[in-house]
Amino acid sequence: MPELPEVETTRRGLAPALEGRTIRAVRVRERRLRWPLPAGFEAELTGRTVRAVRRRAKYLLVDLGDRTLILHLGMSGSLRLLPAATPPLAHDHVDLVLDSGACLRFNDPRRFGTLQLARGDPAQHPLLRALAPEPLGRGFDAAYLYACTRGRRVAIKQLLMNARDVVGVGNIYASEALFHAALRPRRAAGRLTRADCARLVTAVRRVLAAAIRSGGTTLRDYVNADGMPGYFRHKLYVYERAGAPCRVCAAPIRHAQQGQRSTYWCATCQR
DNA sequence: ATGGGCACCTGGCTGC
DNA sequence: TGCAGCCAGGTGCCCA
Numbered sequence: 036m037p038e039l040p041e042v043e044t045t046r047r048g049l050a051p052a053l054e055g056r057t058i059r060a061v062r063v064r065e066r067r068l069r070w071p072l073p074a075g076f077e078a079e080l081t082g083r084t085v086r087a088v089r090r091r092a093k094y095l096l097v098d099l100g101d102r103t104l105i106l107h108l109g110m111s112g113s114l115r116l117l118p119a120a121t122p123p124l125a126h127d128h129v130d131l132v133l134d135s136g137a138c139l140r141f142n143d144p145r146r147f148g149t150l151q152l153a154r155g156d157p158a159q160h161p162l163l164r165a166l167a168p169e170p171l172g173r174g175f176d177a178a179y180l181y182a183c184t185r186g187r188r189v190a191i192k193q194l195l196m197n198a199r200d201v202v203g204v205g206n207i208y209a210s211e212a213l214f215h216a217a218l219r220p221r222r223a224a225g226r227l228t229r230a231d232c233a234r235l236v237t238a239v240r241r242v243l244a245a246a247i248r249s250g251g252t253t254l255r256d257y258v259n260a261d262g263m264p265g266y267f268r269h270k271l272y273v274y275e276r277a278g279a280p281c282r283v284c285a286a287p288i289r290h291a292q293q294g295q296r297s298t299y300w301c302a303t304c305q306r
Numbered sequence: 307a308t309g310g311g312c313a314c315c316t317g318g319c320t321g322c
Numbered sequence: 323t324g325c326a327g328c329c330a331g332g333t334g335c336c337c338a
Contacts, residue, residue: 037331037332038331038332040331041331067315069314069315069332069333069334093331093332093333107332107333108331108332109314109315109331109332109333110315110330110331110332110333111315111316111317111330111331126316143315143316144315144316144317145314145315145316145317145330145332146314146315146316147314147315147332147333148332162333162334186308187308187309188308188309189308189309189310193309193310196332196333197309197333198332198333205331205332206330206331206332207331208331251331252331253331254330254331255317255318255330255331256317256330256331257331274331294309294310294311295310295311295312296330297329297330
């Protein structure tokens with residue numbers, strides 16, 4: 036499901052309702068997530084107060100002072116704010132009940148998502164330690180991407196989706212950014228020129244920023260903290276548009292498998 | 307070191 | 323109508 040824009044949209048919805056609130060209770064209905072929730076998970080959260088809700092890559096970080104709750108939504112996860120008494124539906128695995136009477140409810144049909152409790156600096160947590168710079172921050176620029184692609188034989192799309200190289204970009208936005216940068220997904224990363232890298236950095240940043248402004252992309256499951264879908268789907272140029280006319284040149288959008296994932300591109304606009 | 311493939315899950319859709 | 327097969331916003335881990 037969620038790539039950076041969906042996680043950021045969720046973060047923006049959650050932050051005002053969570054910050055300053057104390058967790059009164061934790062209700063766990065299903066411990067078997069990507070990594071099983073440890074015994075004592077509930078007790079370690081209960082009574083702590085939320086200082087801030089941040090994001091790193093596709094992870095949400097709930098700052099609880101001397102602990103940080105690290106959440107990942109996997110492919111099908113979502114977080115919603117609901118009245119604490121709302122009856123749970125299928126796949127509503129975890130609730131954080133707040134002192135406001137609201138609850139933060141984690142739903143995830145496929146259970147690829149995760150909740151982890153970190154002590155100390157969350158940036159040093161094993162899941163976060165080796166992540167590439169934030170794509171919307173200063174560390175992600177043409178010089179960075181050029182350096183990181185040198186000597187690499189992987190296809191540029193796969194490099195874009197590798198969190199050690201670029202974070203926040205998944206299958207939708209990798210295809211979209213490559214379209215806007217006029218680069219074919221299978222181009223070997225090491226064969227990009229400096230100019231290619233500059234266009235690609237701009238495309239990644241613009242696509243992510245525009246998707247955030249639309250509240251993210253909803254294909255199937257994704258909803259924001261208020262239960263609303265994202266509307267960026269209407270602004271996709273290639274993703275899930277196989278056979279449809281390119282919005283720029285009208286040539287049919289191509290589709291193929293690349294590294295066990297679907298890839299979409301325009302063979303005319305992208306080289 | 308790099309890169310490819312698999313595994314982890316459920317649900318929705320397609321086609322026989 | 324039923325069911326098998328395939329596909330889906332991710333990513334850690336194992337192997338060559």
